[in-house]
Amino acid sequence: MMNFDASKITKEAMDNMLTTVSSVTKGMQQIAAESAEYSKKSYEDGAAAFEQLATAKSLDKAFEIQTDYAKSAYEGFVAQATKIGELYTDLAKQSYKPFEDAFAKANA
Structure with missing residues (x-):
């Protein structure tokens, strides 16, 4: 016969919830x-590029500055999007982990 201890199950569920809330809080802060x-x-990179454009001596130089800035901004955005995606993935894994462990115990 299975020993059913409601208070133990409730405590484990509360602990899992608190662990998840803590993980979500840390992840969102990060x-x-x-x-x-x-x-x-x-913002700083954009301001620096604008300053360079304002002092450009030729149209070719202005075009070069703008092209370099656009390339740098795009690469920075892609890198940041990748980093944020990884942070969200880690957040989801950390949030689910306590429940995954509880399910593994329940099915053992």
């Missing part, structure tokens, strides 16, 4: 920090 850092760098 994502917010990364996003803020990227926004700041993106």
Whole structure:
């Protein structure tokens, strides 16, 4: 006969929930920090490119500055999108882990 202890199950469920909430909080803080850092760098890079454009001596130089900036901005965006995607993936894994462990115990 299976021993059914409701208080133990309730405590485990609460612990799992708190672990998940903690993981989500940490993950979202990390994502917010990364996003803020990227926004700041993106703004600074854009301002620097604008300053270079304003002092360009020729149309060819202005075109070169704009092309370099566009390439750099695109590469930075792709790298940031990849990083944020990885952070969300890690967040999902960490959030699910306590429940995955509980399901494994229940099915053992």
